[in-house]
Amino acid sequence: MNQKVFAPWDDPNQKPLIQFQNVTKKFGTFTAIDDLSLDIYEREFFALLGPSGCGKTTMMRMLAGFETPTSGTIRLSGQDLGQTAPNKRAVNMMFQSYALFPHLSVWENIAFGLKRESKDKDAIAARVEEMLRLTRLGKFAKRKPHQISGGQRQRVALARSLAKSPKLLLLDEPLGALDKKLREETQFELMDIQEKTGTTFVIVTHDQEEAMTVASRVAVMDEGRLVQVATPADIYEAPNSVYVADFIGDVNIIEGNATPDGDRVRIDWAEGQPAIWGTAQKPVASGERISFAIRPEKVTISKEKPEDRRNLLEGEVIDIAYLGNISTFHVKVGNGQIIKAQSANTRRLANRDITWEDRVWLTFTETAGVLLEG
Amino acid sequence: MRRFTLIAVPYLWLLALFLVPFLIVLKISLSDYALSIPPYAPTLDFSAGWQGIKDLLSKLDFENYVFLTEDALYWKAYLSSLKIALISTVLTLLVGYPIAYGMARAAPEWRPTLLMLVILPFWTSFLIRVYAWMGILASEGVLYQFLSFLGIVDEPLKILSTNTAVYIGIVYTYLPFMILPIYAALEKMDDSLIEAAEDLGCSRMSAFWLITIPLSKSGIIAGCFLVFIPTIGEFVIPSLLGGSDTLMIGKVLWEEFFSNRDWPVASAVAIILLLILVIPIVLFQRNQQLQREAEG
Amino acid sequence: MRRFSWFNATSLTLGFAFLYLPMVILVIYSFNASKLVTVWAGFSTKWYGELLQNEDFLDAAWVTIRVAFFSSVLATVLGTMAATVLVRAGRFMGRGLFSGMIYAPLVMPEVITGLSLLLLFIGIGLDRGVFTIVLAHTTFAMCYVSVVVSSRLVSFDKSLEEAALDLGCTPFQAFRLVTLPIIAPAVISGWLLAFTLSLDDLVIASFTTGPSATTLPIKIFSAVRLGVSPEINALSTIMISVVTVGVITASILSKRSAVAQQRDEQAAAQATG
Numbered sequence: 001m002n003q004k005v006f007a008p009w010d011d012p013n014q015k016p017l018i019q020f021q022n023v024t025k026k027f028g029t030f031t032a033i034d035d036l037s038l039d040i041y042e043r044e045f046f047a048l049l050g051p052s053g054c055g056k057t058t059m060m061r062m063l064a065g066f067e068t069p070t071s072g073t074i075r076l077s078g079q080d081l082g083q084t085a086p087n088k089r090a091v092n093m094m095f096q097s098y099a100l101f102p103h104l105s106v107w108e109n110i111a112f113g114l115k116r117e118s119k120d121k122d123a124i125a126a127r128v129e130e131m132l133r134l135t136r137l138g139k140f141a142k143r144k145p146h147q148i149s150g151g152q153r154q155r156v157a158l159a160r161s162l163a164k165s166p167k168l169l170l171l172d173e174p175l176g177a178l179d180k181k182l183r184e185e186t187q188f189e190l191m192d193i194q195e196k197t198g199t200t201f202v203i204v205t206h207d208q209e210e211a212m213t214v215a216s217r218v219a220v221m222d223e224g225r226l227v228q229v230a231t232p233a234d235i236y237e238a239p240n241s242v243y244v245a246d247f248i249g250d251v252n253i254i255e256g257n258a259t260p261d262g263d264r265v266r267i268d269w270a271e272g273q274p275a276i277w278g279t280a281q282k283p284v285a286s287g288e289r290i291s292f293a294i295r296p297e298k299v300t301i302s303k304e305k306p307e308d309r310r311n312l313l314e315g316e317v318i319d320i321a322y323l324g325n326i327s328t329f330h331v332k333v334g335n336g337q338i339i340k341a342q343s344a345n346t347r348r349l350a351n352r353d354i355t356w357e358d359r360v361w362l363t364f365t366e367t368a369g370v371l372l373e374g
Numbered sequence: 375m376r377r378f379t380l381i382a383v384p385y386l387w388l389l390a391l392f393l394v395p396f397l398i399v400l401k402i403s404l405s406d407y408a409l410s411i412p413p414y415a416p417t418l419d420f421s422a423g424w425q426g427i428k429d430l431l432s433k434l435d436f437e438n439y440v441f442l443t444e445d446a447l448y449w450k451a452y453l454s455s456l457k458i459a460l461i462s463t464v465l466t467l468l469v470g471y472p473i474a475y476g477m478a479r480a481a482p483e484w485r486p487t488l489l490m491l492v493i494l495p496f497w498t499s500f501l502i503r504v505y506a507w508m509g510i511l512a513s514e515g516v517l518y519q520f521l522s523f524l525g526i527v528d529e530p531l532k533i534l535s536t537n538t539a540v541y542i543g544i545v546y547t548y549l550p551f552m553i554l555p556i557y558a559a560l561e562k563m564d565d566s567l568i569e570a571a572e573d574l575g576c577s578r579m580s581a582f583w584l585i586t587i588p589l590s591k592s593g594i595i596a597g598c599f600l601v602f603i604p605t606i607g608e609f610v611i612p613s614l615l616g617g618s619d620t621l622m623i624g625k626v627l628w629e630e631f632f633s634n635r636d637w638p639v640a641s642a643v644a645i646i647l648l649l650i651l652v653i654p655i656v657l658f659q660r661n662q663q664l665q666r667e668a669e670g
Numbered sequence: 671m672r673r674f675s676w677f678n679a680t681s682l683t684l685g686f687a688f689l690y691l692p693m694v695i696l697v698i699y700s701f702n703a704s705k706l707v708t709v710w711a712g713f714s715t716k717w718y719g720e721l722l723q724n725e726d727f728l729d730a731a732w733v734t735i736r737v738a739f740f741s742s743v744l745a746t747v748l749g750t751m752a753a754t755v756l757v758r759a760g761r762f763m764g765r766g767l768f769s770g771m772i773y774a775p776l777v778m779p780e781v782i783t784g785l786s787l788l789l790l791f792i793g794i795g796l797d798r799g800v801f802t803i804v805l806a807h808t809t810f811a812m813c814y815v816s817v818v819v820s821s822r823l824v825s826f827d828k829s830l831e832e833a834a835l836d837l838g839c840t841p842f843q844a845f846r847l848v849t850l851p852i853i854a855p856a857v858i859s860g861w862l863l864a865f866t867l868s869l870d871d872l873v874i875a876s877f878t879t880g881p882s883a884t885t886l887p888i889k890i891f892s893a894v895r896l897g898v899s900p901e902i903n904a905l906s907t908i909m910i911s912v913v914t915v916g917v918i919t920a921s922i923l924s925k926r927s928a929v930a931q932q933r934d935e936q937a938a939a940q941a942t943g
Contacts, residue, residue, distance in 0.1 A: 086572040086573050087573070099566040099567050099570035101589075102589065103589060160570075161573075385768055387748055388768070391806075393767075398789045399782070473681055473685035475681070476682040479674050490917070495693075497916075500870050505890070505898075507692055509699060509903075512898065607780065627782075637789070647779060648778075648779075651777065651779070
């Protein structure tokens with residue numbers, strides 16, 4: 001077994017830290033979580049990703065103990081959490097609003113949970129100092145929450161929830177209140193702290209970029225179900241459904257009828273247009289309706305017709321989105337569908353030759369896209 | 375010009391009907407009692423001009439204030455007013471806090487109705503609300519009938535015309551003043567703070583003491599002052615519900631003025647009462663100021 | 671997720687029972703045939719009949735309403751002016767004294783306000799009666815009005831007024847055409863407050879009135895000083911009913927307009943979306 005790659009979920013000997021077993025949660029007639037099973041392992045940085053209302057926050061609140069499942073069990077280190085009250089769980093939570101106690105100083109906020117354990121004063125002080133160092137908050141120990149910046153508040157919330165060394169730390173949209181630049185810095189800081197403390201993190205977010213950056217595994221959720229649980233690379237490169245492909249990053253979806261041919265599949269997607277060739281991940285029936293998903297950066301755009309390409313589409317440039325490092329071209333192909341193609345801007349703007357209304361050729365390899373049902 | 379009128383009209387009104395009367399009280403409190411109309415001396419003689427004012431000033435003295443310190447009735451009345459105000463403030467807090475807390479925890483769609491129910495008694499006559507208790511607390515009143523029906527008491531109650539009745543009356547009439555600021559403080563409190571406290575190991579009880587109470591502190595303080603300040607000078611409640619031994623300074627002042635017709639002493643009583651009130655009023659203002667700064 | 675516990679439910683039930691039971695009992699006993707509180711002698715409306723024949727009470731009620739009307743109107747005008755001065759006039763000579771005089775009457779014991787005004791009226795030789803009570807009530811009620819109105823003015827979006835000025839209004843027109851309509855609800859509740867305060871006042875009216883004018887609270891006070899009276903029970907019931915009906919109507923009306931506004935906004939959102 002390769003010890004360098006952290007992948008406990010592939011190792012059948014590993015015991016999961018958290019187990020959701022057929023968990024269902026209903027609020028009245030509304031089903032927030034629908035018969036969901038999931039294992040999360042120790043030292044993982046696990047992201048629950050989905051649009052608002054998909055049930056990700058309910059999952060987290062059940063872990064923290066603020067909600068109890070309607071049916072099914074949740075285990076922590078093999079033990080059923082059952083009705084265990086939030087204050088009796090070795091689980092701590094970092095709230096979306098941070099929930100810093102406004103009447104207590106930064107120091108007192110961090111010490112709050114430790115004091116509940118009736119540890120002696122020196123031990124508490126030592127632990128608080130340690131947390132202050134970890135989150136670089138030493139200078140602000142005496143300030144009240146309203147006297148520090150948003151980024152600092154975020155770190156206080158993190159320090160406070162980590163102070164009790166929980167087995168599991170829950171983070172509810174931890175970076176949602178920060179601006180983009182600060183958010184990116186903080187993502188790396190979070191990963192760094194997670195690694196240093198060795199705590200298992202479960203993060204809830206609706207920001208796919210954030211989930212991809214920080215997580216060891218991502219669970220994409222929709223309407224109370226898990227759609228796909230996989231590493232960020234797998235989620236991106238091998239989405240298991242149109243929903244996941246569309247939710248994570250930018251994608252072109254081309255629908256058509258499949259005809260298997262060896263390990264390749266021919267897709268007839270529009271009359272009078274050349275067929276597309278893809279690679280099947282699993283057997284496809286002849287004549288099955290299928291979606292071909294391909295990321296824009298895997299589509300090459302050129303003005304001259306390339307030779308010897310099986311996947312070749314001709315179209316007209318409708319729009320160009322210039323993003324600095326890359327440009328995205330919106331190309332209208334024969335049947336009127338818009339296909340997006342991306343190219344890195346390795347040259348200065350003036351030297352590039354494709355512009356609006358140009359006739360262009362789009363190509364991609366037979367393994368660049370994925371075939372999805374429906 | 376319009377700005378000048380805008381300022382001048384309310385300004386002059388308040389000068390003439392608030393400040394000047396107050397200065398008159400101050401002046402009379404330094405005058406002597408006289409068997410004349412008006413029943414005090416000296417009076418200001420405008421015809422004498424500047425000399426008249428000088429004469430007036432030279433005749434003023436602190437005799438009435440000295441009298442107040444010598445007669446035990448007065449300082450006992452001040453102390454007793456403070457004591458009654460203090461006890462009833464604490465009682466009102468004990469009754470009001472659970473109500474405000476319950477309101478803040480009620481479902482959001484219920485809160486406007488509950489709020490209206492708390493405010494509604496404000497609009498009904500204060501006098502009637504105090505009077506309602508006379509029939510209840512009377513020796514063979516409604517409360518007695520109810521308790522004797524249950525077999526708890528067998529002889530007429532002795533509540534009306536005692537300080538107990540005064541406490542009940544004050545708690546009853548001033549309860550909304552206590553509930554409203556506490557409710558306002560509790561209502562805007564973020565629920566996730568309580569969840570965070572529980573997440574960090576607090577029981578529900580300790581989360582209440584460590585988070586809810588400290589965060590409603592400003593509301594508690596405001597409510598206490600709103601009850602304490604007006605209660606000190608209260609007149610209607612002690613005169614309707616209290617007994618002959620209920621000593622409150624508002625009642626003393628009223629009797630000094632209407633029964634004894636000793637205007638200078640009544641004025642001195644009023645001035646001292648105001649001086650006593652200045653301390654809690656200043657503290658109250660400071661609390662409100664701090665709260666505004668904390669919120670701003 | 672707020673957890674509404676048994677403790678919360680119990681304290682609300684007991685609390686509102688405490689607030690409302692005394693008044694309910696008062697209303698019930700106003701229909702008691704017996705003159706004694708202690709004995710229930712069957713249902714009767716005779717005390718209402720006696721009340722309506724009692725000239726003194728009717729006179730007192732008329733005096734009270736006149737006083738409340740004039741003083742509340744005056745207090746609303748003066749209080750709104752004072753609020754505008756407090757919030758908008760910026761710096762002027764004696765601003766500190768002015769705001770002090772607005773806030774002081776709110777915490778001044780009524781006995782002192784009453785005493786001081788009486789001494790003033792005697793000092794300048796004014797005949798005491800309805801007129802002096804109106805002056806007294808206006809003075810303390812205007813302070814309440816100005817507090818209500820100024821709290822609304824503080825949150826008023828000044829750019830609305832600036833827009834009016836930009837579109838060619840004079841400052842006075844801008845106030846009359848833009849500010850006043852928007853703060854009108856606060857002015858109206860200020861007026862209502864002033865009206866009720868005047869209706870309610872016993873202490874200040876007792877000091878500032880003369881033999882010619884007796885208000886209802888003065889009349890009630892002298893009647894109940896000696897004990898419970900069934901006529902007063904009947905009178906109280908009428909007053910409680912008027913207030914309850916008024917407040918409930920007002921809250922239904924304001925709720926309705928809020929609902930209507932919400933519906934309009936939703937319709938507008940759907941139309942554009």
